[in-house]
Amino acid sequence: MLRRLLARWAFPALPIGFAVVFVVLPLALTIAVSFWTRVGLVVRPAFTFTSYEAFFAGARLLVFERSFLASIEATVLGLLLAYPIAYFLAFKVSPRAARTVLLLFTVPFLVNYIIRAFAWTWLLGRTGLINTLLMASGLTNEPLDWLLYSDVAVLIGLVTSYMPFMIFPLWLSLSGIDRRLIQASWMLGAPPARTFLRVTLPLSLPGVFAASIFAFVGCFGESAIPVIMGGVGYQMMGNSIASAMDVLNYPLAAAISTVVLAAMMSLLLVWYLAFDARAFLGMILRPGK
Amino acid sequence: MNSLSIWTRRDFVRIGLASAGAASAWAAIPGTARAAGGTVNFADIGVGDPGGDWSLFTKAANGWNVNLVAIGNAPSAILNVLVAGGGTASYDVINIVGGMQKPLVDNDLIEPLDTTRLPAWSRDRNIAEFLGKGTPGFNFIGYQDKLYGVPTVLQGDSFAFLPEKTGPLDSYAALFDPKFKGYVALEDNYTTAGQKTALYLKHANLAKIENPADMTPEELKTVVDFLVEQKRKGQFRVIWSSFQQAVDLIVNKEVYVIDCWEPMVFVAKSKGVNAVYADPKEGYLLWAMAAYLTKNPKRSAEATQAAYALLDFMLGGWYGAKITLLRGYMTNTDAPDYAKAHPDQFPAEGAEKVAAITANVHRKFAQGGTWQNRWPKHVDVYETEWARFKAA
Amino acid sequence: MPRRRSATWFVSWCGLIAVLFVIYLPLVPPILFSVTPAEPGGMLTLQWYLALWRDPVLVSAIGTSLEVGIVVAAAATILGLGAAMAIRSLRVPRFVLALMLLPLFVPGVSMGLATALFFRLAGFEVSFAKIAIVQTAWALPFATLIVVTAMSTFDPVYLEAAYVSGAGRWRAFVDVELPLIRSGISGAATFSLILSFNETIRTAVVQGPLNTVQTYIWSTYKQVGLSPALYALMSLLILLTVALVAAFVVGGARTSPAASGVNPRGR
Numbered sequence: 001m002l003r004r005l006l007a008r009w010a011f012p013a014l015p016i017g018f019a020v021v022f023v024v025l026p027l028a029l030t031i032a033v034s035f036w037t038r039v040g041l042v043v044r045p046a047f048t049f050t051s052y053e054a055f056f057a058g059a060r061l062l063v064f065e066r067s068f069l070a071s072i073e074a075t076v077l078g079l080l081l082a083y084p085i086a087y088f089l090a091f092k093v094s095p096r097a098a099r100t101v102l103l104l105f106t107v108p109f110l111v112n113y114i115i116r117a118f119a120w121t122w123l124l125g126r127t128g129l130i131n132t133l134l135m136a137s138g139l140t141n142e143p144l145d146w147l148l149y150s151d152v153a154v155l156i157g158l159v160t161s162y163m164p165f166m167i168f169p170l171w172l173s174l175s176g177i178d179r180r181l182i183q184a185s186w187m188l189g190a191p192p193a194r195t196f197l198r199v200t201l202p203l204s205l206p207g208v209f210a211a212s213i214f215a216f217v218g219c220f221g222e223s224a225i226p227v228i229m230g231g232v233g234y235q236m237m238g239n240s241i242a243s244a245m246d247v248l249n250y251p252l253a254a255a256i257s258t259v260v261l262a263a264m265m266s267l268l269l270v271w272y273l274a275f276d277a278r279a280f281l282g283m284i285l286r287p288g289k
Numbered sequence: 290m291n292s293l294s295i296w297t298r299r300d301f302v303r304i305g306l307a308s309a310g311a312a313s314a315w316a317a318i319p320g321t322a323r324a325a326g327g328t329v330n331f332a333d334i335g336v337g338d339p340g341g342d343w344s345l346f347t348k349a350a351n352g353w354n355v356n357l358v359a360i361g362n363a364p365s366a367i368l369n370v371l372v373a374g375g376g377t378a379s380y381d382v383i384n385i386v387g388g389m390q391k392p393l394v395d396n397d398l399i400e401p402l403d404t405t406r407l408p409a410w411s412r413d414r415n416i417a418e419f420l421g422k423g424t425p426g427f428n429f430i431g432y433q434d435k436l437y438g439v440p441t442v443l444q445g446d447s448f449a450f451l452p453e454k455t456g457p458l459d460s461y462a463a464l465f466d467p468k469f470k471g472y473v474a475l476e477d478n479y480t481t482a483g484q485k486t487a488l489y490l491k492h493a494n495l496a497k498i499e500n501p502a503d504m505t506p507e508e509l510k511t512v513v514d515f516l517v518e519q520k521r522k523g524q525f526r527v528i529w530s531s532f533q534q535a536v537d538l539i540v541n542k543e544v545y546v547i548d549c550w551e552p553m554v555f556v557a558k559s560k561g562v563n564a565v566y567a568d569p570k571e572g573y574l575l576w577a578m579a580a581y582l583t584k585n586p587k588r589s590a591e592a593t594q595a596a597y598a599l600l601d602f603m604l605g606g607w608y609g610a611k612i613t614l615l616r617g618y619m620t621n622t623d624a625p626d627y628a629k630a631h632p633d634q635f636p637a638e639g640a641e642k643v644a645a646i647t648a649n650v651h652r653k654f655a656q657g658g659t660w661q662n663r664w665p666k667h668v669d670v671y672e673t674e675w676a677r678f679k680a681a
Numbered sequence: 682m683p684r685r686r687s688a689t690w691f692v693s694w695c696g697l698i699a700v701l702f703v704i705y706l707p708l709v710p711p712i713l714f715s716v717t718p719a720e721p722g723g724m725l726t727l728q729w730y731l732a733l734w735r736d737p738v739l740v741s742a743i744g745t746s747l748e749v750g751i752v753v754a755a756a757a758t759i760l761g762l763g764a765a766m767a768i769r770s771l772r773v774p775r776f777v778l779a780l781m782l783l784p785l786f787v788p789g790v791s792m793g794l795a796t797a798l799f800f801r802l803a804g805f806e807v808s809f810a811k812i813a814i815v816q817t818a819w820a821l822p823f824a825t826l827i828v829v830t831a832m833s834t835f836d837p838v839y840l841e842a843a844y845v846s847g848a849g850r851w852r853a854f855v856d857v858e859l860p861l862i863r864s865g866i867s868g869a870a871t872f873s874l875i876l877s878f879n880e881t882i883r884t885a886v887v888q889g890p891l892n893t894v895q896t897y898i899w900s901t902y903k904q905v906g907l908s909p910a911l912y913a914l915m916s917l918l919i920l921l922t923v924a925l926v927a928a929f930v931v932g933g934a935r936t937s938p939a940a941s942g943v944n945p946r947g948r
Contacts, residue, residue: 008850012767015760015821016780022818023784026795030787041392058673059680085700088693099864100930104701107922108708109875111915112898115907118533119707127541129709145471148543149527160704164875165823168868169830175864176834206833210826217785223882227477228534232525233679238882240676242790245365247672248392257791264786268779277775282833284769330890335904341737357738358892359900361885365790369886373797375806379889531903556906561721616905 027261034254041248051255060240060256067236068263070151071219074158078166078215079208081159086170086207087200095175102171105164113161117228120157124148124229149231157225162218166211173207173282174200202279209271209280217264327353329595332370332380334362336578336618337441337603339611346608350598362386364663371398377583381596384603387429387438387579388480388663394432399581401435406597409604413621415443418654420577425502425660429577438579439600442618445573445653446481446661449554449564454545460569461489463546470524472545474538477530479675480663482548485574487512488659492571502662506670513674517681528679539564552617572658578618610635613643619650708919715912729909730917736910742892743914749809749893750877753816757873758866760817761824765832781825784818792819793883800887808889815883820876824869831865832858 037046055061089098108116123129126143134140146152177200185195223238235243237260244253271280278285331337343355360370362385370376371383377398393399404410420426420440430438450458455469464473464486475482487501487508496511498504504512519525526544529535535549539557557564580603582596602608606627609620614628614635625647628640635643665671716725734740764781768774784792796815805811835858843853859866881895888896898911 011763012770013763015764015825016767016777018760018818019764019780019783019821022796022799022814023792024780026792026799027783027787029798030791030795041395059677062680063676081700084693085697088697092690092693096930100926101697101701103926103929105704106871106875107919107926108704110878110918110922111708111711112895113879114881114898114902115711115911115915116707118537118902118907119710121534121537122541122710123706125537125541125543127543160707163700163704165872168872169827172827172830172865172868173833176831176861178834178836203834206830210830213782213785213826214823221788223789227530231527232520233477233528233681235679238788238790241788242363242365243672243676245369245790245794246363247668248364248368249669249672253791253794257788260788261786265779268782268786272775280833281768281774281778281829283836284765284829284832285774335901338738338905341735356890358888358890359738359742359897361900362904366885369790369794369797370888373794373801374886375797375801375808375889378806379808532906533902536906552905559720 030254031258033250034258036251038251043250051251055255063240067220071216074219075212075215078159078162082166082170086167086174089171090174114224117225153229157229158219162215165214169210170207173204177203205279206282328356329599330356330380332358332360332383334385335359336616337384346602350595353595377585380583382580382599384441384580387577390432390437391664399437400584401437407601409601413604430579438581440577441580441603442578444618445575446550447567447569447573448548449566450546452565458567461485461571465519469546471526473525474544474547475528476548477528479671480661488571501659503665506667509674513678516678520681555617573653574661576661610643613646614639619647711912711915715916729913733910733913738892742894742897745891746894749812750874752813753820753877754870754874756817757820757824758870760821761828761869764825765828782822785822789882793886797886808891811887812884815887816877816880820873823872827869828865831862835861
């Protein structure tokens with residue numbers, strides 16, 4: 001009896017155990033350190049809010065706001081691009097072709113992200129490919145400065161970096177929708193737009209959830225694209241934390257990380273409250289739960 | 290009929306056990322044992338890699354190999370890896386930009402050196418000339434009067450420019466000249482760009498700064514206020530944070546004046562771009578790279594001897610000439626003579642280049658300027674103020 | 682459902698190809714740089730593709746990255762599957778989901794440092810395993826979420842049908858559920874591999890005496906600049922994967938049951 005219980009629960013328990021040991025414990029350590037104090041260059045255990053005060057009072061808060069805004073922009077833009085593509089692949093194209101296109105979307109990402117970021121600077125620079133073509137074709141007289149080292153450049157870098165991470169989960173949930181539900185909606189007389197809004201879109205919410213999370217947290221944690229493609233001194237949270245560690249200010253680094261964690265968890269909480277669990281977990285939840 | 294039904298539960302269990310066995314076999318191989326025989330684990334920031342060929346060292350050190358691990362140079366990267374990542378046990382020698390001894394020694398990460406075990410030490414005249422005790426240069430190899438590092442690279446920094454676009458330039462004022470608005474780049478580093486700006490402001494009498502190498506919080510605030518004002522006026526195109534980025538800026542002619550390191554000019558020239566490294570009248574920013582011995586009580590006596598052999602090797606002519614040729618920095622005084630005396634290993638133009646670079650950097654050190662200070666007294670304030678500059 | 686080969690279908694394909702074009706654009710410079718000669722004005726050359734294999738640090742890095750990548754892809758997928766099942770069977774699905782998503786919300790450098798300290802305190806120093814663990818911890822939320830998304834459209838009533846027909850839990854899972862969530866599983870594995878191939882910050886803290894391609898690139902790009910050999914490596918990777926995709930298309934991969942018309946969801 002016990003053996004059967006063990007066999008049934010061992011497999012699901014493994015990842016939870018892994019998460020607790022290798023994620024929760026180090027995280028607890030980080031949160032603890034954020035309250036410690038710093039005497040000279042030595043870190044001592046204590047319970048103080050000085051690091052948090054330093055964070056909220058300083059320039060780092062601006063970095064946080066900028067990371068947040070850039071991530072939201074990139075996520076929304078990414079969704080607007082990825083959803084139609086995923087819809088097209090799930091409904092209007094043969095499964096073989098869809099899989100091929102999805103694979104094609106993942107190929108560029110085996111190339112290191114640093115090399116891809118530099119490739120973009122080569123394309124977007126004043127003497128880069130795009131400016132050269134624009135001037136050669138006569139569309140502009142001067143190179144466009146705002147293509148690189150600007151918010152636009154960072155947005156381009158972020159969106160193109162996270163496209164496959166968004167298309168795939170969207171396609172996954174769209175292609176899994178029971179077609180008979182859509183057919184039923186037609187048979188009941190709903191026009192295509194209404195069918196989409198009332199049937200397809202809600203059923204694809206798990207994919208939207210996954211895609212948004214991937215894009216948002218991915219962008220928020222980016223450390224290379226901001227410094228390689230961003231404007232003067234453009235940086236995001238990863239850079240800010242490393243900079244604090246550069247002067248051994250571990251409590252401050254831990255405080256920044258905790259603030260980021262708290263912000264993300266709050267967003268997740270908002271999502272949980274706004275949507276019923278069935279909306280983004282779908283049929284994983286047993287009926288009647 | 291789906292194809293997976295031919296698999297039974299037993300198959301999955303077998304596969305699972307096999308992969309677990311393979312995974313644990315992989316995990317059980319300690320990283321260092323991949324090389325046969327003794328290996329010195331050498332963490333380096335990329336500059337100290339002589340192209341992968343350590344055969345001359347192996348011959349001189351009774352068959353010990355060198356395993357080079359590429360690490361980052363940021364203090365956070367180095368400290369993280371040494372303190373948390375088990376680095377003192379995984380690395381024997383680390384070769385980084387010097388000046389960080391304080392946090393390294395305070396955290397018990399490096400050992401003082403016994404120069405009697407380094408026969409090449411006395412042959413390197415740079416040490417006595419520029420890095421003696423009591424001089425600011427000593428801060429790159431020692432701490433509190435004790436010697437910790439072997440100087441592997443020495444260099445004097447200024448800035449680069451494209452003469453066809455700017456004409457001849459001889460002062461850091463060019464970085465802030467409104468003529469080049471939007472075509473200037475600075476390094477994202479308060480101990481180089483920040484210190485050079487302070488040097489300029491002091492010489493131009495635009496600010497009262499005692500010692501650009503170790504500024505007070507008030508002096509620092511003046512420097513950063515100046516930089517923020519320049520940034521708001523649109524003077525800078527970008528603040529670069531990697532070698533690759535700076536080289537691209539020059540080679541693509543994205544900027545005309547750039548605060549950078551000399552090797553970038555060499556790379557640009559090799560790609561056909563006419564870039565010149567300036568000789569500013571305010572002087573140069575002097576610095577050195579040093580190789581340290583990590584503190585590992587569990588290291589065997591043979592391994593320590595091999596590590597000392599590596600440190601000695603890096604003070605030698607072959608290594609020095611190779612690094613000067615590959616990276617463009619001055620290394621040690623044996624290098625030019627060695628390169629000339631071994632035409633089989635260094636072709637004639639290579640030897641000339643080594644001699645030219647060494648002579649040029651020597652001249653810069655003789656002229657002077659300000660020694661880079663990587664760990665100023667108020668380094669916290671430096672970091673916060675620089676963050677303010679970047680966020681402005 | 683008949684496919685409408687209308688104007689919109691054609692325009693949509695054009696739009697899709699345009700997007701693919703933009704995504705592939707950053708692959709052009711590395712390929713170009715990998716055949717640029719050392720001196721300007723020379724002929725295009727393949728010397729960098731050979732130089733690549735003569736660099737011992739790079740070669741060892743490639744080996745480590747490959748090994749770690751495979752381990753992480755396997756481990757993250759299996760653990761992700763287990764996590765998705767845990768979400769399904771335990772009574773606190775949203776809590777388990779939040780727990781599994783935790784690594785996503787913590788900045789990489791902090792997570793790497795904290796995990797490394799944790800290893801240090803526990804006295805665990807096997808570098809390869811440390812790298813594999815931090816990368817798996819990073820890939821796990823992605824893998825979990827992908828499998829969860831795939832399972833979200835899988836109606837457990839099919840499992841009930843299998844039980845009613847006499848199948849055990851294992852048999853029911855393998856024969857009924859697995860084929861329908863296969864895309865999710867292979868997607869999770871692919872993404873874990875991609876994440877491993879790009880993971881730098883966490884790996885750099887625990888790498889010990891090992892090099893990975895990512896930490897090597899990170900170190901060299903900051904201090905000495907990217908070498909043409911690296912571009913050659915990336916170009917080889919691109920060519921290899923494109924060749925694999927071509928083989929998939931031309932060779933006619935095994936059609937999954939979903940496409941062979943047995944799908945009860947009516948497609």
